[in-house]
Amino acid sequence: MTRACNPLIPWLVSALLGLIGNTCAAGVMADHTRLIFNEGQAQESLMLANTNAYPVVIQTWVDKGQGDNLPQNIVSAFIAMPAVFRLQPSALQSLQVILTDRNLPVDRESVFWLNLYEIPPTQDASAPDTTRVTLAMNTQLKIFYRPKNLPIAPEQLTNALHFRLEQTADGVLLICRNDSPYHTSFASVRLIQGDKIVAGISDTDLLSSPYSERRYHLDQNLLKSHDQLQVRYELIDDTGRAKPGQAPLR
Incomplete structure (x- = not known):
């Protein structure tokens, strides 16, 4: 039958x-x-x-x-x-x-x-010798x-993110300080100077924990000049969509 x-x-x-796209x-x-x-x-x-x-x-x-x-x-x-x-x-x-x-x-x-x-x-039953x-x-x-009663709403998360650069023996690191009670899931993080992208992040895990600092490795061992550098990022929201944002280096 x-x-x-x-x-x-x-x-x-x-x-x-259509919801998932080609990400998996x-x-x-x-x-x-x-x-x-x-x-x-x-x-x-x-x-x-x-x-x-x-x-x-x-x-x-x-x-x-x-x-x-x-x-x-x-x-x-x-x-x-x-x-x-x-x-x-x-x-x-x-x-x-x-x-x-x-x-x-x-x-x-x-x-x-x-x-x-x-x-x-x-094994493929139709071709057992394959x-x-x-x-x-x-x-x-x-x-x-x-949890309930967290001090800020998820929509205010970006105001609690602070970025700075740190020179180490292995190169330059981008430090993200997350002063919020939320995990931040970045889809991408880049350093820009004007409209030009000067560096990206080589790490594959871009999750930053609440009330913590996360160190990201830059994919370019710059930086002779830090003048006018900004951080441009895409932050994944509760629906799974990537929302663009930008922040200064401090």
Whole structure:
């Protein structure tokens, strides 16, 4: 018996692809790039779509971004359900992320990572003698837990960011001081002089923690003159969009 395909499935998969864009090479994609848990919120959901031409098994878990521990050995403030499931080509799956430990800091955001570990089939049943390389992929999405009554609103975050340069034996570093209770997720950071880009950041992790300083390595070992330098950045907001901003060096 042939099962009729739900006509909504291709449309929903296409919609998810449009939301995600080309930022992820994995075949399983989510309709969020991050989850925001406000204090008092018990759970959040997101939709996953398998854009591969083959079925996959997905294992999900939440950690602090360690990447060096087995999921069964990780103790986290969140759990993801279902923890393991199979996803057919073009199929959708709702995933629930549940807060299980409310004993988190009340004066600042906490950040966790949702892992989507994608395991493809090991062998093509139609071609059993074909040799191929099977690669599992892990996609990570950020989860932010946001307490109530923080001293400033998220929209005021940019006013709490301060930048300066520091000369070290390894070159020039850009220091970002985050005086806010929020994590800052930069999509890009560049130094400009007038309209000219004179340096960028070579680091791939551009997350800056609340009430802390983060040191970023410049991709150019400048700088003979720091006159009129500005920091131009793109800051990722709660919706996952990159918003431009600019700040002076101090």
